[in-house]
Amino acid sequence: KVGDEFQVRVIEVDPQGRINLSKKQVLGEYTGPREKPQRHEKRGRSDYKNKGRR
Template sequence: VNIGDEVTVRVTEIDSQGRINLSRKDLLPKPEGYVEQPFDRGPRPPRAGFQRGSAGPRRDGGGDRRRR
């Protein structure tokens, strides 16, 4: 696609800031024998809680300080 080309697109979303998301793929013909799969992410694994100080010891690296 080049500047000035006219293409057919589908509006997929207009967000809260008024930005428009477009899709050209949605309008392309599906390949022969294509079967659309249902979208299922399945159950989410439990998230580990964030704990300060669990990252291990800090390294002293002070930018351009002189080393002795």
């Protein structure tokens, strides 16, 4: 809610001076960075090369 106060932890200050904060790290909910699911390799279009042509 606007005006509420709570503690945060400074995670990073980037070269432009922006500050990244984390509320979860202070509350103990932070479990580390999430791993992104691996994507399957894309197939080439060679399967579709001559379909539909006569």
